Amino acid sequence: MNQPTCKERVKPHLKGRLHDIRKLWNLYHEDCEAYDDDLGNFNEYGLAFDYVAPHTFEGQCRGYFRYQLSWGGPSDEFRFYADENLDPARIEYWFMDWFDGAKIILHGKDYDLLEEIFQDFKECGTVEHAKEQAQD
DSSP: OOOOOHHHHHHHHHHHHHHHHHHHHHHHHHOTTOOBTTTBOHHHHSSEEEEEOTTSSTTOOSOEEEEEEEOSSSEEEEEEEEOTTSOEEEEEEEEEOSSOEEEEEOOHHHHHHHHHHHHHHHHTTHHHHHHHHHHO
16 A cells, blocks of 8 residues: 655645644733643744755755744745845745645745734844754
């Protein structure tokens, strides 16, 4: 029995992630300490937020900010490709599992949600700090 490819699995995984993030983000706006019994607190949801410099991986010409949600097999993350002002110009969701990976480019309300989260990270200095850390 063959396991489905990442391309076949990426949409339902994105849908689930967006559902969780929307729920936690709304709670966070009501009270930044708000806690969901199943998901925890927004600030505890992701594993890491960092900057992946250009040429870190083979064939990767452009740097991006990574909001990593899970690691290993499978792993998933949002990638923010920013302009010179460190504002997102493109946001992708990636789902990867052992030598396979697939992405979805965000649009509409999904893009708006992740762009808002990125701007929050930027306002509190996380974006600039992540880029500085990658250059050290």
